[in-house]
Amino acid sequence: MTLRVVKTIFWFLAGLGLTVILARILYGPGSVTYLTDILPWGLWKGGGVVALVALGGAGFTVAMFVFIFQWDRYQPLVRGAVLFGLLCYVSVAVGLTFDIGIWWRIVFPLWHWQFHSVLFEVAWCIMLYLVVLLVEFSHTVAERYEMERTLRILKRSTLVLVIAGISLSTLHQSSLGTLFLATPFRLHPLWHTDLLPVLFFVSAMGIGCLTISLVTLFVHRLYNAEPPMNAISGLARISAYLLAAYVVIRLTEILASGEGLLLVQNDWDTLNFWIEISLSALIPIAFLFRKAYRCSKTAVFWIALTATIGMALNRVNVAGLATTNLTQSFYFPAWTEWAVTLGILAAGGLVFFFAVEHFGLFQGLTKEHVVERYEPGQLDHTDWAALYFGGQRFGEVHLYSLVFVVGLALSLGLLPDDAIYGVSPETTVTFGARTVVAHKIPARGDEAGTQFLVGNGGEDGIHAAAEVHVLMVDGNRDGDYVLFDHDNHAATLAGEDDPDASCVLCHHMSKPFDEATQCYECHSDMYLTVDLFDHDLHARELGGNQGCAECHQDPSAPKIRENSTECVDCHEGMRQEGSRVQVTDPTMQYFAPGYMHVMHALCETCHEERQPTLPVPNENFARCTNCHQGLPSLRSDIWKSARMSIATYTTRSDSGGGGQQ
Numbered sequence: 001m002t003l004r005v006v007k008t009i010f011w012f013l014a015g016l017g018l019t020v021i022l023a024r025i026l027y028g029p030g031s032v033t034y035l036t037d038i039l040p041w042g043l044w045k046g047g048g049v050v051a052l053v054a055l056g057g058a059g060f061t062v063a064m065f066v067f068i069f070q071w072d073r074y075q076p077l078v079r080g081a082v083l084f085g086l087l088c089y090v091s092v093a094v095g096l097t098f099d100i101g102i103w104w105r106i107v108f109p110l111w112h113w114q115f116h117s118v119l120f121e122v123a124w125c126i127m128l129y130l131v132v133l134l135v136e137f138s139h140t141v142a143e144r145y146e147m148e149r150t151l152r153i154l155k156r157s158t159l160v161l162v163i164a165g166i167s168l169s170t171l172h173q174s175s176l177g178t179l180f181l182a183t184p185f186r187l188h189p190l191w192h193t194d195l196l197p198v199l200f201f202v203s204a205m206g207i208g209c210l211t212i213s214l215v216t217l218f219v220h221r222l223y224n225a226e227p228p229m230n231a232i233s234g235l236a237r238i239s240a241y242l243l244a245a246y247v248v249i250r251l252t253e254i255l256a257s258g259e260g261l262l263l264v265q266n267d268w269d270t271l272n273f274w275i276e277i278s279l280s281a282l283i284p285i286a287f288l289f290r291k292a293y294r295c296s297k298t299a300v301f302w303i304a305l306t307a308t309i310g311m312a313l314n315r316v317n318v319a320g321l322a323t324t325n326l327t328q329s330f331y332f333p334a335w336t337e338w339a340v341t342l343g344i345l346a347a348g349g350l351v352f353f354f355a356v357e358h359f360g361l362f363q364g365l366t367k368e369h370v371v372e373r374y375e376p377g378q379l380d381h382t383d384w385a386a387l388y389f390g391g392q393r394f395g396e397v398h399l400y401s402l403v404f405v406v407g408l409a410l411s412l413g414l415l416p417d418d419a420i421y422g423v424s425p426e427t428t429v430t431f432g433a434r435t436v437v438a439h440k441i442p443a444r445g446d447e448a449g450t451q452f453l454v455g456n457g458g459e460d461g462i463h464a465a466a467e468v469h470v471l472m473v474d475g476n477r478d479g480d481y482v483l484f485d486h487d488n489h490a491a492t493l494a495g496e497d498d499p500d501a502s503c504v505l506c507h508h509m510s511k512p513f514d515e516a517t518q519c520y521e522c523h524s525d526m527y528l529t530v531d532l533f534d535h536d537l538h539a540r541e542l543g544g545n546q547g548c549a550e551c552h553q554d555p556s557a558p559k560i561r562e563n564s565t566e567c568v569d570c571h572e573g574m575r576q577e578g579s580r581v582q583v584t585d586p587t588m589q590y591f592a593p594g595y596m597h598v599m600h601a602l603c604e605t606c607h608e609e610r611q612p613t614l615p616v617p618n619e620n621f622a623r624c625t626n627c628h629q630g631l632p633s634l635r636s637d638i639w640k641s642a643r644m645s646i647a648t649y650t651t652r653s654d655s656g657g658g659g660q661q
């Protein structure tokens with residue numbers, strides 16, 4: 001591949017990504033990604049952030065070898081490694097900016113300090129380390145432009161900077177691993193371990209050495225220059241040791257925690273594990289311990305490529321791919337997500353080439369090599385503007401501008417409607433709760449409280465347990481239900497004298513001319529707020545044009561809700577007195593919030609209030625799992641057995657709405 005082809009591809013990808021980024025700024029990440037609430041971390045975070053930070057480990061590793069250990073052998077690589085690290089981190093910052101909901105709030109960690117958050121620490125370390133890398137790199141720039149005084153100051157601060165860089169890297173490389181300690185129920189046990197911080201740190205150093213070797217070899221090949229093989233083979237040896245340490249820690253941990261059997265399962269996760277660890281460590285180790293391979297340009301190139309892909313896969317696995325099984329959800333990035341990630345990487349690559357050509361990044365790659373790559377007359381670096389506007393031959397600048405614009409236009413043409421017209425919130429119709437027969441048994445383990453099992457759960461002693469009729473609350477009918485012992489609540493909350501006293505606590509409102517309207521009939525969307533007032537229906541029911549004045553009594557007043565006849569004037573009995581549910585925001589009267597929201601607003605708040613007064617203490621009472629015994633992400637084992645038996649439950653009454661399901 002020639003330099004020209006590589007640059008053309010990069011410019012094209014940069015154009016492709018830029019359009020998508022602009023669309024994302026306009027309409028938010030939902031318009032261009034396939035992320036969901038269950039899988040909120042996709043390609044941008046898994047690939048663009050978690051993986052890139054690891055590869056960028058090259059910067060601090062090589063700087064440490066050269067400036068702290070004084071291993072002069074690696075001197076030829078240090079500038080390239082620092083710039084490579086810098087570009088990785090800038091890409092991370094740019095990628096993250098567009099990944100978070102409100103993109104310009106990326107700077108908020110600067111003044112909103114949240115000491116309990118791992119991400120807060122990561123954010124600060126990365127910001128500080130970016131500054132360190134920038135200063136480290138300015139060394140190269142100052143040298144190029146012969147700024148003597150700046151250079152003197154920089155030289156004196158080198159040691160401090162390098163030490164700061166190493167400390168910051170140690171902190172954030174490992175705390176990126178710490179972040180995933182919070183996902184024991186999502187992440188497959190082959191990846192989830194308490195040693196994640198250590199593994200992330202060791203592997204970042206190991207892979208950093210190989211990635212910078214890969215980049216150096218690739219760039220020297222493109223410019224037809226001789227790469228510094230002495231330094232590269234040395235790095236390859238070090239990385240072989242580091243990766244070996246990584247494999248030993250990882251496998252020992254898996255065996256020691258009694259999960260060894262998972263290594264020999266016949267399933268997708270195990271296969272994924274072996275592919276990942278072979279590419280990222282086993283194959284590279286096998287080759288790099290032999291001198292013949294270490295000293296061969298071709299061998300190191302391919303081994304480093306394999307390892308880089310493998311280690312990127314490792315990070316992608318931890319950040320998402322190895323969670324798909326437990327969360328029972330699948331995600332493949334949209335083409336727009338690929339466009340942004342590849343676009344950012346390509347732009348970083350172009351900056352790298354620019355630095356190679358203008359700052360003498362590698363000692364063995366001189367001006368002559370650069371000039372040789374261009375046919376005379378095609379590209380004059382000193383006079384870009386004249387070349388471009390002078391309308392000379394179809395040179396490199398013309399070519400690159402063209403593919404860039406083609407990239408921009410192509411992705412504009414392919415953008416999904418959401419990214420052009422904005423995202424319209426998806427409606428999710430709700431259905432009423434169904435009555436099912438369940439067995440009420442004590443919670444498992446030493447947890448307090450109760451647990452419901454639908455149908456014949458297949459476990460011992462269940463049939464002997466009390467059989468109760470419970471409501472299966474599953475508004476959007478996606479199988480993530482909550483079993484709600486309605487009658488027990490009604491009875492418990494009513495007290496002794498009047499069994500019906502409790503109804504109004506929850507049934508706070510009914511439709512006009514109805515009683516005990518079910519929640520889903522008004523809270524008719526799972527997530528969105530819906531307006532109960534149907535203007536057309538009222539105009540029709542009240543006699544068309546004759547009826548307008550019933551509500552719009554003053555024809556000259558603006559036709560808004562405040563000026564119209566109040567709802568209660570016609571619908572007296574809609575609201576129930578003495579309910580737990582009270583309107584807090586008067587402007588939101590008769591706007592029914594989403595089903596999930598109201599369930600939490602009702603159920604969770606009462607459980608929080610009542611927890612201290614429970615006859616039998618139950619610290620789990622207001623926690624997610626007390627109600628969500630069925631959410632796969634929270635209790636996958638129960639969920640699976642319940643799923644299997646869901647087809648066999650008996651129905652007392654089915655009050656599902658909309659005629660479906």
Ligand code: HEC
Pocket residue numbers: 473474475476477478479480481482595596599600603604607621622623624625626627628
């Ligand atoms: C006191 C009971 C209760 C507690 C505690 C509770 N929830 Fe819920 N939650 C519900 C009910 C009821 C629903 C409606 C279920 C449905 O329609 O599928 C619901 C719905 C949901 C849904 C939507 C499910 C779907 O089908 O899309 C999610 C997600 C959710 N809850 C998450 C949580 C999380 C996370 C917590 C803990 C912070 C939590 N809930 C705590 C009762 C509870």
Ligand code: HEC
Pocket residue numbers: 431432433435471473486489490493499500501502503504505506507516518519520521653655
């Ligand atoms: C703790 C809150 C709560 C209390 C107390 C309560 N309900 Fe309900 N009720 C609900 C919820 C939640 C649903 C599910 C409705 C839905 O999904 O649309 C429901 C559903 C119903 C249904 C339809 C489902 C079915 O079983 O056919 C009826 C009828 C009903 N309630 C009547 C009553 C009566 C009568 C009382 C008083 C004795 C009462 N409720 C007390 C929360 C409550």
Ligand code: HEC
Pocket residue numbers: 506507508509510511517518519520521522523532581582583584588589590591592593597598599601602
């Ligand atoms: C007749 C329509 C209607 C029915 C039926 C209804 N709601 Fe509501 N609900 C509303 C409206 C409208 C609001 C907004 C506040 C208001 O206007 O009172 C609301 C608000 C709420 C809130 C307050 C949310 C918050 O942010 O604090 C809760 C909780 C709630 N409803 C729960 C329920 C439950 C549980 C049921 C069924 C047992 C139910 N609602 C049945 C219309 C209804």
Ligand code: HEC
Pocket residue numbers: 533535538539542544545547548549550551552559560561564565
């Ligand atoms: C039941 C009471 C009621 C009746 C009957 C009624 N309106 Fe309205 N109208 C309202 C309310 C309340 C609003 C404020 C709408 C909102 O906030 O969503 C409104 C808003 C409007 C608006 C401004 C909203 C918009 O869509 O731009 C117009 C125009 C209007 N009404 C015309 C009429 C006409 C014409 C009739 C007779 C055919 C009529 N209305 C009958 C209650 C009523």
Ligand code: HEC
Pocket residue numbers: 511512532533534537538541542550551565566567568569570571590
């Ligand atoms: C002038 C009297 C009047 C006023 C004011 C009025 N309504 Fe109505 N409303 C009616 C009539 C009449 C019906 C039709 C009853 C029927 O379905 O037979 C109705 C029906 C309804 C229904 C039931 C529709 C359905 O889907 O079954 C709802 C909900 C409703 N009104 C909400 C409201 C709200 C919210 C307001 C205040 C913004 C309001 N109404 C103001 C007279 C009124």
Ligand code: HEC
Pocket residue numbers: 449450482483484485488489492493505506580599602603604606607610626627
């Ligand atoms: C007004 C207070 C209140 C509200 C509202 C409420 N709960 Fe409860 N809940 C209780 C109390 C009190 C108990 C303990 C009952 C007992 O032990 O007999 C309980 C127990 C439970 C239990 C344990 C099993 C059982 O029934 O004994 C579950 C699960 C549960 N609630 C789910 C829900 C869900 C889901 C909702 C919302 C639809 C809800 N609760 C709304 C007060 C409430």
